[in-house]
Amino acid sequence: MKIDVGFSILMGVVIGIVSCYFFGKKTILKKYIHLLEKANFQATKIIKNAEKEGESIKKKKMIQAKEKFIELKYKHEKDVHFRERKIIDIENKTREKENRLSKEIEIYFKKNNRLETQIHDYEIKYKILKKKQEEFKNIHKKQVEFLEKISHYSSEEARNELMDIFKEEAKVKAQSHIQNIIEESQLTAKMEAKKIVIQAIQRIGTEETIENAVSVFNIESDDVKGRIIGREGRNIRALEKATGVEIIVDDTPEAILLSCFNPIRREIARLSLHKLVVDGRIHPARIEEIVERTEKQIEEEIVEIGKKNIIDLGIHGIHTELIRMIGRMKYRSSYGQNLLQHSREVAHLSGILASELGLNAKLAKRAGFLHDIGKIPERESEQPHAILGMQWAEKYGENMEICNAIGSHHDEIEMKVLISPIVQIADSISGARPGVRRNSFESYSKRLKNLENIAISFYGVNKAFAIQAGRELRVLVESDKIDDKKAFQLSCDISEKIKNEMTYPGQIKVTVIRETRAVQIAR
Known part of the structure; x- marks a missing residue:
């Protein structure tokens, strides 16, 4: 009995499950068919909408194309019209130029006819003048022959003698005039120059050590x-x-x-x-x-x-490499003078001289401080230190005036700015003071000997003595060969030859001494 009940229950469950399956499947199938119909409807609707939008876009594009065509056509017509106007303007200008040229040609031919007439008149006058000139030459020739016959002198001899007389007179007058100019300029300029230099030296006054x-x-x-x-x-x-x-x-x-x-x-x-x-x-x-x-x-x-x-x-804006070179100056000496102390002194002197002359003192001080940087190369160079220093200054951004002052302070290049001679003068003042620099005995004696030899090489010089460490040259001349006027000319010639043939610091004074002695013995 229990088995039948259980079996009945099991069969009922199975039948329920099977019936549920078939019922659910039928329900799902109906839903699927409904969704498919709905999707077809929406697809049809989308296609219709797309067709409508396509027609609308097509119409818009056609309208835009027509507008673009009209715009391009208008632009083309405008360009054609502009070119036509330009061609018409060019034709008008060409026509005006042709008219102007034709008028100028007419004026030219008229002037040319007048010029031909003037040239013909000038040719006639030239022939008359040439004839007169020939007559004058003949008359002058006869007069010269007559004068030669009277004076027993040929024209060439008389001309040479007159030229010698005029040359000698001109030379004497020129020497006298030059001497007067020099004396007048010395009276006014020498005292002022001394005043400026002395003031500059007084305001420096530094002690120097020799290493x-x-x-x-x-x-x-x-x-x-x-x-x-x-x-x-x-x-x-x-x-x-x-x-x-x-x-x-x-x-x-x-x-x-x-x-x-x-x-x-x-x-x-x-x-x-x-x-x-x-x-x-x-x-x-x-x-x-x-x-x-x-x-x-x-x-x-x-x-x-x-x-x-x-x-x-008070110097600013110097490149770091130049700063390092300045520091190396402390350990470098030139003729026994410390290079850094010398550069500082030249900087102060340059600034003072520039300020006294109304120039840029800061620029002069900067140039004076950097003027000897070429003396401290890390590698040996065959170039002069002034040129080498100028190249370094250009390399590290210094301006043209500074570079020219550095390169020209020993006259290796031409001085182009006003601070260049100031730096040269300050360098000479600093280096030429007694006791500052020390030269070797050989170079010292050689320089003095060269000075004396230059003076002795001139005609009429008897003896020459270099004194004051070579800063003055005294020349004794023979009184019967050199007169007072020639003595002045001789001093100028000797000083000029020293400038051209020797290198020296500071300046050299040339003194020509002419002495006449009359000696008699009473017996």
Whole structure:
């Protein structure tokens, strides 16, 4: 009984499930058919709307095309009309030019006829004048022959004699006139020039120190010398190799000599030695380390020195490379004169002279400070230092006036601006003062000998003496060969030859002495 009930229930469930399946499937099928019909309707509607929009767009495009065609047609007609007007204007101008040219041609032919008439008249007058000239030549020739016959002189001899007389008179008058002009100009200009120069020197008044190519390194005891030399001299060789300085260890008590023409390398060696002695560890590896560190320190000091000096002088806007070159000037000397001190002095003098003359003092000071930067090349150059300095100034953005003043302060190039002679004068004042610079004995004696030889090479000179360190040349002449007027001309000729053949700082005074002696003996 229980089994039948269970089976009945199971069968009922199965039948229910099957009936639900078939009923649901039928319902879904009806929904699907409904959606499909709805989609077909919407598709038909969309197609109709698209066709309507297509027709509308087609009509708009046709209208736009017609408008564009009308616009292009109007533009073309306008261009054609403009070209026609332009052609008409050109034709009118051409017609006017033709008319004007035809009138000018008529005027030209009329003038040409008048000119031909004038030329004919001039030809007749020229023939008459030429005939008169021939008659005058014949008369002049007869007169000359008559005068030659009377004076027993040919015309050529008389002409040469007259020319010699006139030349001598003109030369004497010219010398006298030149002497008067020079004396008058000296009375007015010499005192004013001296006043300006003296004021400039008074306002500078700096002390100068003369540097050598040898530095002395002091040590506390001679025991340090052995440590510096090292075993078999390895330390001193390493130090010389690293610094490029010759180290002289001799019997001088408590001192070591550092010899080198380059002051920067000499200073690096001195500081390195000081650090090594203080540290106590002296061996090749330590030497290289200390020298490298000292080189970096010196480079930094060079830049600081350059910056400090341009700030002190009130100069601004200098390139960093030029600042480094200015710093290197401290370790460079010229004829024993410190280059940085010399440049500072030339800068001050240039500024003072420029201000006294009413010129740009700042520009003159800048040019004076940079005038010798060509003396500190990192590599040797065959060019003069003035030209090299001018090229560096151009490279690092200095203006034309500064560059010309640098390049022309030794007359290598032409002076084109007013500050150029000012810088040259300031350089001469700074370098030519007694005791500032030191020349070698050989160059000094050679310069004096050349001065005397130039004077002796002139006719009538008996003796010549260079005095005051070559700043004055006294010339003794023979009184029977050179008179007073020729003595003045001789001084001018000697000074001109010195200018052309010698290079010298400052100026050289040429004094010609002519002496007449009358000697009698009473017996």
